[in-house]
Amino acid sequence: MARVLINVPATAKRGSVIQIKTLISHVMEPGFRPGPDGKIIPRDIITLMTCKYNGEEVFRADMFPAVAANPFVTFHTIATESGKLEFAWTGDNGFTETASANITVE
Amino acid sequence: MTAARRIFHILHAASLPACAAAICILSLAAAPLRAGDIPLNQRQSGYDTMGRDTRAMQDDDTANPATLWLLDGEALWSKKEGAAGKACADCHTDAATSMKGVAARYPAFNTKQNKPLDIEGRINNCRTEHQQAQPLPFENKDLLALTAYVARQSRGMAIAPPPENMQPVVDQGRAIFEKRQGQLNLSCAQCHDDNWGRKLAGSAIPQGHPNGYPLYRLEWQSVGSLQRRLRNCLIGMRAEGYALGSPEYVALEAFLMWRARGMKMESPAVRP
Known part of the structure:
Protein backbone atom coordinates (compact mmCIF):
# COMPACT_ATOMS: atom_id res chain seq x y z
CA MET A 1 0.00 0.00 0.00
CA ALA A 2 1.28 3.38 -0.94
CA ARG A 3 1.34 6.29 1.46
CA VAL A 4 -0.53 9.36 0.20
CA LEU A 5 -0.52 12.98 1.35
CA ILE A 6 -3.22 15.35 0.06
CA ASN A 7 -3.27 19.06 0.77
CA VAL A 8 -6.58 20.71 -0.16
CA PRO A 9 -7.81 23.89 1.54
CA ALA A 10 -10.63 22.98 3.95
CA THR A 11 -12.64 26.06 3.00
CA ALA A 12 -12.59 28.35 -0.04
CA LYS A 13 -14.57 31.26 -1.50
CA ARG A 14 -16.86 30.42 -4.40
CA GLY A 15 -15.11 31.10 -7.70
CA SER A 16 -11.64 31.37 -6.21
CA VAL A 17 -8.64 29.48 -7.57
CA ILE A 18 -7.41 26.81 -5.13
CA GLN A 19 -4.12 24.96 -5.10
CA ILE A 20 -4.12 21.21 -4.57
CA LYS A 21 -0.93 19.37 -3.61
CA THR A 22 -0.54 15.61 -3.76
CA LEU A 23 2.34 13.35 -2.79
CA ILE A 24 2.41 9.56 -3.14
CA SER A 25 5.09 7.05 -2.23
CA HIS A 26 6.20 5.03 -5.25
CA VAL A 27 9.59 3.79 -6.49
CA MET A 28 8.94 4.91 -10.11
CA GLU A 29 11.50 2.40 -11.38
CA PRO A 30 12.09 3.54 -14.97
CA GLY A 31 12.88 0.12 -16.46
CA PHE A 32 16.24 1.07 -17.93
CA ARG A 33 18.53 0.52 -14.94
CA PRO A 34 20.57 -2.64 -14.36
CA GLY A 35 20.36 -4.14 -10.87
CA PRO A 36 23.25 -5.53 -8.81
CA ASP A 37 23.07 -8.76 -10.85
CA GLY A 38 23.45 -6.89 -14.15
CA LYS A 39 19.89 -7.62 -15.26
CA ILE A 40 17.53 -4.77 -16.14
CA ILE A 41 15.10 -4.01 -13.29
CA PRO A 42 11.60 -4.21 -14.83
CA ARG A 43 9.64 -1.00 -15.21
CA ASP A 44 7.37 -0.19 -12.28
CA ILE A 45 5.81 3.26 -12.53
CA ILE A 46 2.54 5.07 -11.95
CA THR A 47 1.09 5.69 -15.41
CA LEU A 48 -2.01 7.74 -14.65
CA MET A 49 -3.28 10.10 -12.00
CA THR A 50 -6.76 11.63 -12.00
CA CYS A 51 -8.73 13.97 -9.78
CA LYS A 52 -12.53 14.18 -9.77
CA TYR A 53 -14.37 17.10 -8.18
CA ASN A 54 -17.90 15.99 -7.23
CA GLY A 55 -17.70 13.29 -9.89
CA GLU A 56 -16.40 15.54 -12.66
CA GLU A 57 -12.82 15.04 -13.80
CA VAL A 58 -10.86 18.26 -13.29
CA PHE A 59 -7.29 16.97 -13.62
CA ARG A 60 -5.54 14.10 -15.39
CA ALA A 61 -1.84 13.38 -15.76
CA ASP A 62 -0.05 10.65 -17.68
CA MET A 63 3.28 9.71 -16.15
CA PHE A 64 6.35 8.33 -17.86
CA PRO A 65 9.65 6.72 -16.79
CA ALA A 66 11.40 10.09 -16.35
CA VAL A 67 9.12 11.08 -13.44
CA ALA A 68 11.01 10.95 -10.13
CA ALA A 69 10.20 8.61 -7.26
CA ASN A 70 7.42 9.68 -4.87
CA PRO A 71 5.69 11.95 -7.44
CA PHE A 72 4.67 15.34 -6.07
CA VAL A 73 1.92 16.84 -8.22
CA THR A 74 0.33 20.23 -7.63
CA PHE A 75 -2.40 21.79 -9.72
CA HIS A 76 -5.12 24.43 -9.52
CA THR A 77 -8.85 24.37 -9.97
CA ILE A 78 -11.76 26.71 -9.31
CA ALA A 79 -13.77 26.18 -6.13
CA THR A 80 -17.31 25.83 -7.52
CA GLU A 81 -19.26 24.10 -4.75
CA SER A 82 -18.82 22.18 -1.51
CA GLY A 83 -18.10 18.53 -1.93
CA LYS A 84 -15.48 15.88 -2.39
CA LEU A 85 -12.25 15.65 -4.38
CA GLU A 86 -11.39 12.09 -5.31
CA PHE A 87 -7.90 11.14 -6.39
CA ALA A 88 -6.90 7.92 -8.14
CA TRP A 89 -3.55 6.58 -9.27
CA THR A 90 -2.99 3.53 -11.47
CA GLY A 91 0.25 1.99 -12.63
CA ASP A 92 2.31 -1.05 -13.59
CA ASN A 93 1.80 -4.44 -11.91
CA GLY A 94 -1.83 -3.63 -11.16
CA PHE A 95 -0.97 -0.68 -8.92
CA THR A 96 -4.01 1.28 -7.76
CA GLU A 97 -4.43 3.79 -4.96
CA THR A 98 -7.21 6.20 -4.08
CA ALA A 99 -7.62 9.09 -1.67
CA SER A 100 -10.18 11.81 -1.09
CA ALA A 101 -10.53 15.19 0.58
CA ASN A 102 -13.51 17.36 1.45
CA ILE A 103 -13.87 21.04 0.69
CA THR A 104 -16.42 23.58 1.94
CA VAL A 105 -17.17 26.42 -0.49
CA GLU A 106 -18.79 29.54 0.91
CA MET B 1 39.05 31.38 1.11
CA THR B 2 39.64 34.63 2.95
CA ALA B 3 43.21 35.72 3.65
CA ALA B 4 42.78 35.03 7.35
CA ARG B 5 41.44 31.55 6.75
CA ARG B 6 44.27 30.79 4.33
CA ILE B 7 46.86 31.81 6.92
CA PHE B 8 45.12 29.70 9.52
CA HIS B 9 45.22 26.83 7.10
CA ILE B 10 48.98 27.17 6.47
CA LEU B 11 49.70 27.54 10.19
CA HIS B 12 47.52 24.57 10.83
CA ALA B 13 49.37 22.40 8.34
CA ALA B 14 52.83 23.53 9.46
CA SER B 15 52.46 22.89 13.17
CA LEU B 16 50.23 19.85 13.12
CA PRO B 17 52.22 17.63 15.55
CA ALA B 18 52.63 20.43 18.09
CA CYS B 19 49.01 21.40 17.63
CA ALA B 20 47.82 17.82 18.11
CA ALA B 21 49.77 17.49 21.36
CA ALA B 22 48.30 20.74 22.67
CA ILE B 23 44.81 19.63 21.73
CA CYS B 24 45.22 16.32 23.56
CA ILE B 25 45.89 18.17 26.79
CA LEU B 26 43.17 20.77 26.26
CA SER B 27 40.54 18.27 25.17
CA LEU B 28 40.59 16.68 28.60
CA ALA B 29 38.74 19.73 29.86
CA ALA B 30 36.53 20.65 26.89
CA ALA B 31 37.27 20.47 23.19
CA PRO B 32 38.22 24.04 22.26
CA LEU B 33 37.73 25.82 18.97
CA ARG B 34 40.78 25.28 16.81
CA ALA B 35 42.25 27.34 14.01
CA GLY B 36 40.32 26.30 10.93
CA ASP B 37 37.15 25.50 12.87
CA ILE B 38 34.13 27.50 11.76
CA PRO B 39 33.43 30.27 14.30
CA LEU B 40 30.19 29.48 16.12
CA ASN B 41 28.43 32.63 14.90
CA GLN B 42 29.27 31.87 11.25
CA ARG B 43 27.74 28.43 11.16
CA GLN B 44 24.86 27.87 8.79
CA SER B 45 22.56 24.98 8.04
CA GLY B 46 22.44 23.50 4.54
CA TYR B 47 18.91 24.94 4.51
CA ASP B 48 20.32 28.48 4.37
CA THR B 49 22.14 27.88 1.09
CA MET B 50 19.65 25.77 -0.81
CA GLY B 51 17.23 27.04 -3.45
CA ARG B 52 13.82 28.56 -2.85
CA ASP B 53 11.90 25.56 -4.21
CA THR B 54 13.77 23.06 -2.08
CA ARG B 55 13.21 25.21 0.99
CA ALA B 56 9.49 25.35 0.23
CA MET B 57 9.45 21.54 0.10
CA GLN B 58 11.03 21.30 3.54
CA ASP B 59 8.82 24.01 5.05
CA ASP B 60 5.57 22.29 4.11
CA ASP B 61 5.08 18.86 5.67
CA THR B 62 2.64 17.88 2.93
CA ALA B 63 5.25 18.70 0.27
CA ASN B 64 8.18 17.08 2.09
CA PRO B 65 8.44 13.50 0.79
CA GLN B 153 10.32 14.60 17.74
CA SER B 154 13.41 16.81 18.16
CA ARG B 155 12.64 19.21 15.30
CA GLY B 156 13.33 22.80 16.29
CA MET B 157 15.41 21.82 19.31
CA ALA B 158 19.05 22.80 19.71
CA ILE B 159 21.69 20.11 19.22
CA ALA B 160 23.01 19.28 22.69
CA PRO B 161 26.75 19.12 23.20
CA PRO B 162 27.82 15.51 23.87
CA PRO B 163 28.50 14.61 27.52
CA GLU B 164 31.98 14.08 28.98
CA ASN B 165 32.14 10.35 28.33
CA MET B 166 31.76 10.98 24.59
CA GLN B 167 34.91 13.13 24.36
CA PRO B 168 37.26 10.33 23.18
CA VAL B 169 34.73 9.40 20.48
CA VAL B 170 34.40 13.04 19.38
CA ASP B 171 38.19 13.29 19.21
CA GLN B 172 38.37 10.13 17.12
CA GLY B 173 35.74 11.59 14.81
CA ARG B 174 37.73 14.80 14.46
CA ALA B 175 40.85 12.83 13.58
CA ILE B 176 38.95 11.07 10.77
CA PHE B 177 37.43 14.41 9.68
CA GLU B 178 40.87 15.99 9.34
CA LYS B 179 42.66 12.98 7.86
CA ARG B 180 43.50 13.13 4.18
CA GLN B 181 42.26 10.02 2.42
CA GLY B 182 41.43 8.51 -0.94
CA GLN B 183 42.99 8.92 -4.36
CA LEU B 184 42.19 12.62 -4.32
CA ASN B 185 44.06 12.92 -1.00
CA LEU B 186 41.37 15.11 0.53
CA SER B 187 40.09 15.49 4.07
CA CYS B 188 36.51 16.38 5.03
CA ALA B 189 37.88 19.56 6.66
CA GLN B 190 39.43 20.84 3.42
CA CYS B 191 35.98 21.28 1.90
CA HIS B 192 33.68 21.79 4.86
CA ASP B 193 35.92 23.88 7.15
CA ASP B 194 38.16 25.68 4.67
CA ASN B 195 36.04 26.15 1.56
CA TRP B 196 32.40 26.21 2.58
CA GLY B 197 30.34 28.76 0.70
CA ARG B 198 32.43 28.29 -2.44
CA LYS B 199 31.62 26.02 -5.37
CA LEU B 200 32.68 22.50 -6.23
CA ALA B 201 31.91 22.42 -9.93
CA GLY B 202 28.31 23.76 -10.00
CA SER B 203 27.39 22.79 -6.45
CA ALA B 204 27.65 24.94 -3.34
CA ILE B 205 29.93 23.47 -0.67
CA PRO B 206 27.94 23.36 2.57
CA GLN B 207 29.44 23.40 6.03
CA GLY B 208 28.35 19.81 6.45
CA HIS B 209 26.17 19.92 9.53
CA PRO B 210 24.12 16.84 10.49
CA ASN B 211 21.08 18.77 11.78
CA GLY B 212 18.52 17.41 9.32
CA TYR B 213 19.17 13.66 9.25
CA PRO B 214 17.73 11.31 8.28
CA LEU B 215 16.68 13.46 5.33
CA TYR B 216 15.10 13.26 1.91
CA ARG B 217 17.76 13.87 -0.68
CA LEU B 218 16.38 14.70 -4.11
CA GLU B 219 19.40 13.06 -5.72
CA TRP B 220 18.66 9.80 -3.88
CA GLN B 221 14.91 10.06 -4.44
CA SER B 222 14.68 8.61 -0.97
CA VAL B 223 15.27 9.22 2.71
CA GLY B 224 18.84 8.37 3.69
CA SER B 225 20.89 8.27 6.87
CA LEU B 226 23.86 10.41 7.83
CA GLN B 227 26.09 7.36 7.35
CA ARG B 228 24.91 7.07 3.76
CA ARG B 229 25.80 10.73 3.23
CA LEU B 230 29.25 10.18 4.76
CA ARG B 231 29.88 7.17 2.53
CA ASN B 232 28.76 9.33 -0.39
CA CYS B 233 31.45 11.91 0.43
CA LEU B 234 34.11 9.21 0.84
CA ILE B 235 33.26 7.80 -2.58
CA GLY B 236 33.59 11.33 -3.98
CA MET B 237 37.07 11.53 -2.47
CA ARG B 238 37.77 8.13 -4.07
CA ALA B 239 38.44 6.74 -0.63
CA GLU B 240 37.38 3.35 0.62
CA GLY B 241 34.20 3.77 2.66
CA TYR B 242 33.77 2.10 6.02
CA ALA B 243 31.12 -0.59 6.44
CA LEU B 244 27.75 0.94 7.34
CA GLY B 245 27.31 0.81 11.12
CA SER B 246 31.07 0.78 11.76
CA PRO B 247 32.56 2.65 14.77
CA GLU B 248 34.33 5.09 12.40
CA TYR B 249 31.02 6.39 11.11
CA VAL B 250 29.59 6.67 14.62
CA ALA B 251 32.70 8.64 15.68
CA LEU B 252 32.29 10.96 12.67
CA GLU B 253 28.61 11.43 13.51
CA ALA B 254 29.53 12.27 17.11
CA PHE B 255 32.13 14.83 15.97
CA LEU B 256 29.70 16.42 13.50
CA MET B 257 27.07 16.73 16.23
CA TRP B 258 29.65 18.38 18.51
CA ARG B 259 30.60 20.69 15.63
CA ALA B 260 26.92 21.62 15.17
CA ARG B 261 26.12 21.97 18.88
CA GLY B 262 23.41 24.56 19.52
CA MET B 263 22.13 24.48 15.94
CA LYS B 264 18.45 23.73 15.36
CA MET B 265 17.32 20.22 14.37
CA GLU B 266 15.39 20.11 11.07
CA SER B 267 14.79 16.37 10.81
CA PRO B 268 13.58 15.07 8.48
CA ALA B 269 14.94 17.78 6.17
CA VAL B 270 15.05 18.03 2.38
CA ARG B 271 18.34 18.54 0.56
CA PRO B 272 19.21 18.69 -3.14
Missing part, protein backbone atom coordinates in the same frame (compact mmCIF):
# COMPACT_ATOMS: atom_id res chain seq x y z
CA ALA B 66 10.08 12.46 4.08
CA THR B 67 6.60 12.76 5.62
CA LEU B 68 5.77 9.51 3.81
CA TRP B 69 8.52 7.85 5.88
CA LEU B 70 7.19 9.51 9.04
CA LEU B 71 3.78 7.90 8.45
CA ASP B 72 5.51 4.51 8.13
CA GLY B 73 7.55 5.22 11.25
CA GLU B 74 4.47 6.14 13.23
CA ALA B 75 2.82 2.85 12.26
CA LEU B 76 5.97 0.86 13.10
CA TRP B 77 6.25 2.56 16.49
CA SER B 78 3.16 0.70 17.73
CA LYS B 79 3.69 -2.54 15.77
CA LYS B 80 4.59 -5.55 17.91
CA GLU B 81 7.88 -7.17 16.84
CA GLY B 82 10.07 -10.15 17.72
CA ALA B 83 9.78 -13.06 20.13
CA ALA B 84 8.95 -10.73 23.03
CA GLY B 85 5.91 -9.45 21.13
CA LYS B 86 6.55 -5.88 22.22
CA ALA B 87 6.18 -2.64 20.29
CA CYS B 88 8.30 0.48 20.81
CA ALA B 89 5.18 2.12 22.23
CA ASP B 90 4.80 -0.58 24.92
CA CYS B 91 7.90 0.73 26.72
CA HIS B 92 8.28 4.29 25.41
CA THR B 93 4.54 5.10 25.14
CA ASP B 94 3.98 8.35 23.24
CA ALA B 95 7.01 9.20 21.08
CA ALA B 96 6.09 12.90 21.10
CA THR B 97 7.08 13.08 24.77
CA SER B 98 9.47 10.14 25.29
CA MET B 99 11.59 10.77 22.18
CA LYS B 100 11.64 14.56 22.47
CA GLY B 101 15.24 15.75 22.28
CA VAL B 102 16.70 12.25 21.91
CA ALA B 103 17.99 12.76 18.36
CA ALA B 104 19.51 16.11 19.41
CA ARG B 105 21.88 14.39 21.84
CA TYR B 106 22.82 11.23 19.94
CA PRO B 107 25.22 9.47 19.29
CA ALA B 108 25.43 8.65 22.99
CA PHE B 109 27.57 6.25 24.99
CA ASN B 110 25.91 2.94 25.82
CA THR B 111 27.50 1.66 29.04
CA LYS B 112 26.01 -1.81 28.69
CA GLN B 113 27.65 -2.36 25.31
CA ASN B 114 30.60 -0.15 26.24
CA LYS B 115 30.46 1.69 22.92
CA PRO B 116 28.79 4.74 21.39
CA LEU B 117 25.54 4.18 19.53
CA ASP B 118 23.80 6.41 17.02
CA ILE B 119 19.98 6.45 16.71
CA GLU B 120 20.00 3.59 14.19
CA GLY B 121 22.28 1.58 16.48
CA ARG B 122 20.07 2.34 19.46
CA ILE B 123 16.92 1.21 17.65
CA ASN B 124 18.62 -2.05 16.67
CA ASN B 125 19.86 -2.44 20.25
CA CYS B 126 16.25 -2.15 21.44
CA ARG B 127 15.16 -4.68 18.84
CA THR B 128 17.67 -7.34 19.85
CA GLU B 129 17.59 -6.72 23.59
CA HIS B 130 13.97 -5.88 24.37
CA GLN B 131 11.93 -7.06 21.40
CA GLN B 132 14.12 -10.12 20.74
CA ALA B 133 13.89 -9.39 17.03
CA GLN B 134 16.52 -9.38 14.28
CA PRO B 135 18.38 -6.07 13.91
CA LEU B 136 17.37 -4.18 10.77
CA PRO B 137 20.06 -3.76 8.10
CA PHE B 138 21.34 -0.21 7.49
CA GLU B 139 19.35 1.86 4.98
CA ASN B 140 16.46 -0.56 5.35
CA LYS B 141 13.19 1.30 4.76
CA ASP B 142 11.78 0.38 8.18
CA LEU B 143 14.92 1.47 10.01
CA LEU B 144 14.93 4.79 8.13
CA ALA B 145 11.23 5.27 8.89
CA LEU B 146 11.71 4.63 12.62
CA THR B 147 14.81 6.82 12.76
CA ALA B 148 13.01 9.63 10.93
CA TYR B 149 10.06 9.29 13.31
CA VAL B 150 12.30 9.47 16.38
CA ALA B 151 14.33 12.37 14.94
CA ARG B 152 11.13 14.26 14.03
